[in-house]
Structures are given as C-alpha cells and as structure tokens.
Amino acid sequence: MKxxxxxxxGGPEVLKYEEIDGPSLSEGELxxxxxxxxxxxxxxxxxxxxxxxxxxxxxxxxAAGEVVGMADDVSGFKLGDHVAFTGTPYAYAEYMTVxxxxxxxxxxxxxxxxxxxxxxxxxxxHYLVHSTFALQKNQTCLIHAAAGGVGxxxxxxxxxxxxxxxxxxxxxxxxxxARDAGADEVILYTQQNFVTEVMxxxxxxxxxxxxxxxxxTTFENSLDCLEPRGYMVLYGQSSGRVDPMDPQILNAxxxxxxxxxxxxxxxxxxxxxxxxxxxxxxxxxxxxxKVHIDSARHLSEAAEAHEALESRKTTGKVILIP
Ligand code: NDP
Numbered sequence: 001m002k003x004x005x006x007x008x009x010g011g012p013e014v015l016k017y018e019e020i021d022g023p024s025l026s027e028g029e030l031x032x033x034x035x036x037x038x039x040x041x042x043x044x045x046x047x048x049x050x051x052x053x054x055x056x057x058x059x060x061x062x063a064a065g066e067v068v069g070m071a072d073d074v075s076g077f078k079l080g081d082h083v084a085f086t087g088t089p090y091a092y093a094e095y096m097t098v099x100x101x102x103x104x105x106x107x108x109x110x111x112x113x114x115x116x117x118x119x120x121x122x123x124x125x126h127y128l129v130h131s132t133f134a135l136q137k138n139q140t141c142l143i144h145a146a147a148g149g150v151g152x153x154x155x156x157x158x159x160x161x162x163x164x165x166x167x168x169x170x171x172x173x174x175x176x177x178a179r180d181a182g183a184d185e186v187i188l189y190t191q192q193n194f195v196t197e198v199m200x201x202x203x204x205x206x207x208x209x210x211x212x213x214x215x216x217t218t219f220e221n222s223l224d225c226l227e228p229r230g231y232m233v234l235y236g237q238s239s240g241r242v243d244p245m246d247p248q249i250l251n252a253x254x255x256x257x258x259x260x261x262x263x264x265x266x267x268x269x270x271x272x273x274x275x276x277x278x279x280x281x282x283x284x285x286x287x288x289x290k291v292h293i294d295s296a297r298h299l300s301e302a303a304e305a306h307e308a309l310e311s312r313k314t315t316g317k318v319i320l321i322p
Contacts, residue, residue: 104274235261
C-alpha cells in the first residue's frame, strides 16, 4: 500500500510517499480502508522531532474510513461500517489498524471526509468548552486563532453555550470566517493590541477565560486579559513553546488558574469518547455545527499540506485523501 513516511526529522520535505507493506490485525483491532486522514499540528511536531517518534515513522494519527477486517474478539462493529478515530499512529496511509475501543461509528449523514475533519479538533473544542472551563450563558471568552481548525469549531460551540465570543485572527479574510462562525467581536491581533481591545470590549473588567492555542506570541498578553480568578487555557503552541514562568505571576495578576490540557486526558473512557463524538455527529447532522474543510489534497501531497498549515495559510481543517 501507499503511505507517507519520514526517515529523519525535519521540514515538510522529509515526508515521502512510499510503497510499504500493509498492516495486519492484532487482538481488539479493526482494519480500515482509509477514506480521508486529518492533518493536525501534532503531525508537524512529530515530523520536526519536537515530539519524539521512532524512525522511520508513518505520519498522522487521525482518519476515517471503512471497516474491511476485524479481529475475532471484536464486537460492536461489522464489515462495511464507516468509522473515525484519533490518537492512533500511522494514519497517512491507504490502510491502517485501530483498536476498536478508539473507533466511533459514523452515522450515514457524516462522510469520511467530515469524520476525519472533525474528530480531533471537534472533541478538543468540545472538552475545552464543556469540561476544561465549562462556559456559561452570557460569559465572554477570548478565542485565539479563531479561523483555525479548532478555532472555528470552538467559536461555534461557545456560541451554542450562549457565551459572547471575542476572536483573534491575522487577516481580514480570516475575520470574515470567524464572524460567520458566530464570533461577536473579532480582533486583528497582527494590527491591534488585543489586550487593549479586550479591555475596551469588557469595560475594563477582563474575561473569565482565554482559550489560547497560539502560545509563545500571545501567552503573556492573554494573562492580562483575565479577570481575577480567570482561567488561562493554554491548549496549543502554534507560534512556539511558551517560556518557563514563575507561578508567582498568577498571584500577581489576580489568583489566576493556568492549565495546559490535551485531548488524551479528556477522552479517557469509552463513555467520554462516545459523549463527545455523538454530540459532534448530532450537531453536524442537524446543521448546528459546520465543518469548514480548507483543502482535501491527495495523500501524496502531505508535504504541501504541512507547509500550508505551518505558514498560517489555512482556515479550518486540512485533510488528505489516499
Ligand atoms: P490552526 O488551524 O489553528 O492553525 C494555526 C493557526 O495559529 C494559524 O492559522 C494562525 O492563525 C495561528 N498562528 C499564530 N501564530 C502562528 C505562527 N507563528 N505559526 C503558525 N500559526 C500561527 O491549527 P489547529 O486548529 O490544527 O491547531 C491549533 C493549535 O491547537 C495547535 O497548536 C495544536 O497543536 C493545538 N491543539 C491542541 C490540542 C489539545 O488537545 N491540546 C488538540 C488539537 C490541537 P492566524 O493566521 O489567524 O494567526
């Protein structure tokens, strides 16, 4: 089968489209003919070596497709089902195996493309809004990179909670997308000081929560947007790692809370995965949640997809089609 592998860490050019042996089933697993795979920032961190993986490594960890084989001990699935999953390595390929306990069945109303586009980023937006800081009606939140993959979903889910959403984006085009997703206010953080703007918009009060996926370039200023006892939810580092900090700063800025969450800790049980995934699929099926797919490239163009994601050229989700 064809797959995207890298034999050394580096830039997008290390991603090679290669012919390799297909996977074989082990206990508890499904064999999937992949219909679409999701491209995520974590794939770029693994490719550069920022997150260590063994080499050579098949990139990717999110996909959707058809069940074409099952281990004898698997129940609850049948051949021909379409499923989606995340947190499982080797997804940039034509076939892969996945533990059945990690896969969720796609309803007929959700395609493989939507399944691969929504699971990781959608479950992330879901836990951020429902579990990390459970947003309440009429609270105001700040969402950085609001036109990004997680960003557009987070804006929509925050609005479903009845919150007021302030988004940040780098360009006018992205501002339009963030507004279309429901953002009440959009700040061009490449041109405006977002702390000043947030303070204007909240009449000097500050915010109960900031959802920050940008990291290095936004972190410190994000702390200054919070009201006393506010929540700094740092869930990504698209601009680079945040420098180490003295916890005393949290005291000085008003007894703030700081968390650095990840999806793994918010998808701990089958029940939790099913709760988040079924909410996503129901909302997509009813039209309440829009999945914005930036581009669907052929699998062989994985390097171009990484390049686009890392250079801020994308909005919404990037997927690859084997
Ligand atoms: P995005 O689609 O949000 O792409 C990143 C965006 O960040 C860019 O489009 C850009 O938006 C903004 N950005 C600001 N500065 C930079 C920079 N220097 N380089 C690149 N981008 C920059 O990506 P995802 O939605 O896939 O992921 C967003 C972040 O969330 C990533 O850091 C990812 O690792 C993290 N994440 C964390 C999860 C978790 O559970 N903790 C799960 C999923 C993702 P703009 O041009 O508007 O500034």
